[in-house]
Amino acid sequence: MVVLPLAAVVVKASGAGVSDALRSVSGPIALSALGLSFGGALLTAAVNTVMGTIVAWALVRYEFPGKSLMNALVDLPFALPTAVAGITLSELLSPRGWVGAVHPALAASFSPAGVLVAMTFVSMPFVVRAVQPVLQQLEPEVEEAAALLGARPRQVFGHVILPSLRAAMLTGFALSFARSVGEFGSVVIISGNIPLSTLTAPVLIFQRLEEYDTVGATVIATVMLAASILTLAAIGLLQRERGQHG
Amino acid sequence: MTPRHHTQAGIRVRAVSRSFGGFQALRDVDLDVRSGELIALLGPSGSGKTTLLRIIAGLESHDTGSVEIAGRETTGADAGAHGIGFVFQHYALFKHMTVADNIGFALRMRKAKKTLIATRVAELMALFRLDGLAARYPDELSGGQRQRVALARALASEPELLLLDEPFGALDARVRQELRRWLRRLHDDLGVTTVFVTHDQEEALEVADRIVVMNAGRIEQVGTPEEVFGNPANEFVMTFLGNVNVFHGRVEEDRICVGGLALTDPQLATRVGGPGSVAKAYVRPYDIEVEPQRSSESAVAATVAFINPVGSNVKVELVTADGESVLVELDRERHRGLGLVRDQRVYLRPRAATVFPNEGLDYSI
Incomplete structure (x- = not known):
């Protein structure tokens, strides 16, 4: 189920001559698209890891009105068709949208910033849902023990809580990254797909296919595949390093 | 063992009450623990013994009354401010830290010199028979070893008071017997004022200098093992200590x-x-x-x-x-x-x- 389609992509791509392949991915348009997809996804995953952990923290540690509603809303980006997310976000961020009208700097539709917003929106739940259960299972005694041993609240967080959440945060980061790299539906709508600016790699693949450039499409796909595997492997190694006791 | 004499502190509890919602966990409790004593808080579950211990530790606040440690009044939940060593029932070890890092935690938090931490950790590892386990993680230890790591961690910063919540509750019968006698010897060597909570009358009678028998949030009797066993103050103490x-x-x-x-x-x-x-x-x-x-x-x-x-x-x-x-x-x-x-x-x-x-x-x- 997983290996077969991946193998097909690689085989198809390897059918292209080396020079053809290089030309497909080394053009400025392709490089820009790959850069936006991977750079944007890394940035998005980093932002989401911080924000998602804060959201999970609020949901686990605090009681506030509307808490269960907020907990349900976390899953909204999962439930929402990505095209709907794309339309909604691009309306909000258009110069005449609720957010975009506040200040021109916030009118992010059709700009790389808009792409980042879309990526962040669709991949936030991964971090929240990875960190939340681990946070719930932290024994309160462990924090009490740290406090009794003289740790101030900030030290308790840095020395005891954060290391316990490390593995879950890395998992959330990896999933968030993977989702952002591959995001198509919402990005294709909000970005306007301007080459060298807002065009992402998945959209580029789609465009190449539209132009019957199957080989070009699969070569870019292969590069994405390799980069994704490398990223996930690096995260896996980080987790293995100290993860088994975390 | 290398005896290391801790400064000692007495505890003075006056008219302390505490309720959780509708549940009255402690009712007007008075208690004096002399410095250097080994005291057992004994009672069935729900008798308030753990709540009293947690209030002394500053992990829980009290609704009324006062608690003094070494003459200083503690004001509710201010854990960590009083030089108290605490051992939790399930040890609450830091799972992501090695044995050595667990034991050295209190000194690291106080920003002690690295060489000092290393010396003190090595000393405690020897005292607590943990040699060779420095690089292990808590989930690689036996129950008895975890218990000793928890004790060593609690004593690392030389607290004036050692509090233990059901210290032997999670261990099997044979290890429990052994650790009981060992705790008694350790207390005699270190001389640190120690209060431990237990529901096991045998444990209290065997280890403690004095026993505080608790029931339904009240102290029923305070006395030496001979006093509470031989001359029980009331029916509850009589029936709770030994068969009758x-x-x-x-x-x-x-x-x-x-x-x-x-x-x-x-x-x-x-x-x-x-x-x-x-x-x-x-x-x-x-x-x-x-x-x-x-x-x-x-x-x-x-x-x-x-x-x-x-x-x-x-x-x-x-x-x-x-x-x-x-x-x-x-x-x-x-x-x-x-x-x-x-x-x-x-x-x-x-x-x-x-x-x-x-x-x-x-x-x-």
Whole structure:
């Protein structure tokens, strides 16, 4: 189920001559698209890891009105068709949208910033849902023990809580990254797909296919595949390093 | 072991109450712990013993009253401010840290010099028989080892007070026995004021200098093991510490009659209420004499129902003519001399009994 389609992509791509392949991915348009997809996804995953952990923290540690509603809303980006997310976000961020009208700097539709917003929106739940259960299972005694041993609240967080959440945060980061790299539906709508600016790699693949450039499409796909595997492997190694006791 | 004398602190608890929602966990508790003492808070679950320990530690606030440690008043939840070592029931070790990092935690938080931390950790590892385990993680240790890491971690910064919540609760019986004696020796070596919570009366009697017996949020009695066991303040303490036979009876003139068993004393009626009043007599299993023939008026006939010969004493369960079940403990020699068998008819004669009338006065015959 997983290996077969991946193998097909690689085989198809390897059918292209080396020079053809290089030309497909080394053009400025392709490089820009790959850069936006991977750079944007890394940035998005980093932002989401911080924000998602804060959201999970609020949901686990605090009681506030509307808490269960907020907990349900976390899953909204999962439930929402990505095209709907794309339309909604691009309306909000258009110069005449609720957010975009506040200040021109916030009118992010059709700009790389808009792409980042879309990526962040669709991949936030991964971090929240990875960190939340681990946070719930932290024994309160462990924090009490740290406090009794003289740790101030900030030290308790840095020395005891954060290391316990490390593995879950890395998992959330990896999933968030993977989702952002591959995001198509919402990005294709909000970005306007301007080459060298807002065009992402998945959209580029789609465009190449539209132009019957199957080989070009699969070569870019292969590069994405390799980069994704490398990223996930690096995260896996980080987790293995100290993860088994975390 | 290298003894290291800790500065000692006494504890003074006055009129402390605490409720959780509708549940009154502590009611007007007074307690004095002398510096250097080893004290057990003993009681059934829900008696408030852990709440009291947590209030002393500053992990819990109290609704009313005051708590002083070494003369300084603690004001509610301010854990960490008072130089208190605390061992949690399930140890609460830092799972992502090695044994050495766990033990050195308190010193690291105080920004002690690295060389000092290393020396102190090595010293504690030796004292707590943890040599060779420095690089292990808590989930690679046995229960007894985790317990010792938790103790070493709590003592690393030389606290003036050591508090332990059910320290042996999560261990199996054999390890528990061993650690009990070891805790006693450790306390004698270090001299740090120690309070531990337990629901196991044997543990409290064996280890503590003094025992605080708690029930339903109140302190029932404070005393040495001999005092609380030999001279219990009330029915609760009597029944909670050790096995005891309860005889319900009526006061008649100069004696109390409990199902054929007559406990005689000329002053009894005046002490526990007038003739006809209801009283309960408590008799320890080893305070009952078993005789093959009736030798006195106060002896009662009973039939041997069950004999348990395992242990230092032989435990015999008997049933009186009234159907009351009585537990008797005989030393091995006496048991051999009697040659008891099941269904044998014998006579029971209490040597000592404690009578608690309903008024709450206590009185021993």
